[in-house]
Amino acid sequence: MPTEADLQRLVSNFASEAKALCEKAAREVLALERPEHAAAARRARDDLVRHLHTLKGSAATLGLTDVKEIAHRLEALVEGGEGPLDAGAVDLFLRALDSSLVRVRAHASGDAAALPPVEPLLESLDQLLSTPAPGDADAAAEVTPTPARPPAGPAPAPAVEPEDESWRVSHGHVASLSGVSDRLRELRLRVIDRRREARVQLEAMEVRPPSVVEVRALLERVESVLTTVADDAEVVAGDLDDALKSISTLPISTALETLQRAARDAARATGKEAQLSAVGGELMVDRRLLDELRGPLIHLVRNAVDHGLEPPHARERAGKARVGALVIRAELRGNQLTLEVGDDGGGLDHRAIRATAVQRGLLGAAEVEALSPETLEQLIFRPGFSTRKDASDLSGRGVGLDVVATQVRRLGGTVAVKSVAGQGTQIRLVLPSRTGSAPVLPLAVGDALVGLPVVSVETVSRVQPRHVHRTARALHVEVEGQMVPLQDLGGLLKVRHPVVLEEQTLVVARHLSTRFALVVDEVREHQDLSIRVLPEEVRSLAAYQGLAVLAGGALLPVLEPAWVAAAVAGREMAMPEAGEGRALVVDDSLTARAFHRAILEAAGYQVHLAASGAQALEHLRRARYDAVICDLAMAEMDGLQLTRAVRELHGGATVPVLVVSAHEEEAARARALQAGADAFLTKRECATGRLPAEVAAAIARRRGAA
């Protein structure tokens, strides 16, 4: 006999099963309302009966009589019927399923006493049962005035469900994890065996010292064993990753089902007609992310119906289909999830947005007129912003979109809106999905190493000068007969002067329909990497979609292909002849480089950085600089050696070189000037802000001398 505590635990466990059953049942009910054809209706009806039957059986076993009675009546309503369900019956069905779920949760948490009586709902269902079969559309129409139709007011929209902190895991997944665990134990036993052998060898050595040949043979054996263990550990780790991935991800379609319901309820509440379709529902994403997104997506769908779609008669007048189209599109690029909620309604009313912005004191009349359409549309994500004069029961006064934006940003994502008057609105959420890995191509440019998602990469080849075409202010490369805009990646990232050289590597890539080409120094072997969100303080950097952790723990900034495509297309290729106000800072201290850069950029210089003398010379071979600021004490090549090397370069004799040092000795100053430096400064003097003045003076002296 189960104890009271056992029973309560079973009821708690049943809550998540009931949730899944009610969701599946709701999906079939919605499919029955507007089936694509008779066979689809039959299939939906069969599946619905099966889900309801399971719900009824489990509830009865656990003594949840109210839930059992609801499920029993719902099952009776659909069993043996034919054809679609009418809207009134669907309303009642959905209300009954919601009620079942609420009741199961209340039983699970011990709050059943606070539940309202179930009898009114059961009576409504009995009334519907006593009318002709729901499959008969005409008969069903007669049912609509019965309590099957919900009470006055909008149909209850599906509430954003409380966070379910537990996950249901299939037996298959558990078995797979057990397998991995067994293999880890096996691996451990093998290591223990080898350790035992090593102990025996060591004891033997105490008796008779081994020869060099024997030691060598022994070490070779140890190396071989360690290699095998490492390889096996890699395989086990991969399997563990796969098992965890399958547990921690869910198809996006699981969220889409709730949205179907939200769209239907919103349409019923507003007297509109809407059909929601989805693209990409099969994609698997981090289930925690999906849980976090459920609320924002419901907001967006309700908002699209309430504010986006026009009433049926208005749509017909505008030459559109009576039923408004809502489209949810999901796309996974690398570890980045894009979700778009679009409607084919009237689009955003720019005049109303302007008026609201002024009325709410967000912007002045002149400022609002100067805004671009894109910036203007972003105002809808401001707190409390709504162009509606009346509050709607469904979406309120625009409260919601700011909540959506806040939630998406909290998850490390971005939100954007695009609207065309008379044609509709699209709201796009781009979020980092934290689970799983994506292939990334590491690209080296100067001292920087960044990654590009392989999914964006088309080809990698050598730069062929005959294929590079220079127009007045831009470069293009001919790829398969098409002229593709070309940029030096180092130039785009502002780590060096952009010059395209023959020995460099060409990466042709694509973002959506936009092709672009990048010149890089080196392309390394691609790796499957998990891309993590940028820390909050640098998340606004649009150039990156995240950071990947490389073997050994180093971080690899991963480029955002959309940013690269836009940057390549939008940037003019600076010509190498230009040299006005360009400074090169050479220091092996990261802090010193950053500090000099800040000071010089504030003074109007364009600054490039080098962490060593060798890298500095590479910069100087690529382009002319108006001044070189180098540290005195650097590893490998110090500031004095670098100064002498600069003087040896073509055109380097007249480049102003300023040597900076943490030491304040006069001897250091004398040595720097003797090596050919134009000036010497201590870092303390730099901290007082003297650097820009000294650089300007050195440039002026050189020009005066010329």
Add this chain to the structure above:
Amino acid sequence: MTDDPGWDGLTAEDALLLSMRAERLRALPTSQEAEVQFWAAEFPIGQETFALPLAALRGCAPLRLVTPLPLAPPHVLGVARFQGEIVTAFSLTMLLGARSWGADPFVLVVVRLSGGQTVALDCEQVPVQVEIPRSEVDRQAPGPHDLSAPVVVPGPRVIHLIDVERLTRRVQEGSGADRG
């Protein structure tokens, strides 16, 4: 006061600051044992000594672990991994408004800000623990645009105690040096 030859070459603001410090030193309690202590971690920046409340400190890491992030603002040195978390590394010299500079920093001090987020700051030396009389901490407040307030510790020495609330705001806003 400006007639005193000892004050030659000082601005009125510096002279005032020094006289305030002297006054505080004179007012130090004679019985240090009775004083409630505030724990901090001190480190030099150039000629001056700064300190962070020990409670805000999460650990230290080598500066070479920082990966520079091209296109980031100058006061952002880059990003680094610390105990599995990815944190942004800032130049403390720049956040403080570049008051002075001694040796090149080689260590990262990892700090939990008042908003809960963790960031790393570069440092010239590994910080060491210091006790500051609580009364001294309570008496001092940073100037309206400062990140730190000068406090006097036994020795006597002056330490600039960094206000974590203000540091949080400065991190969020960007550094004074960035704004030029």
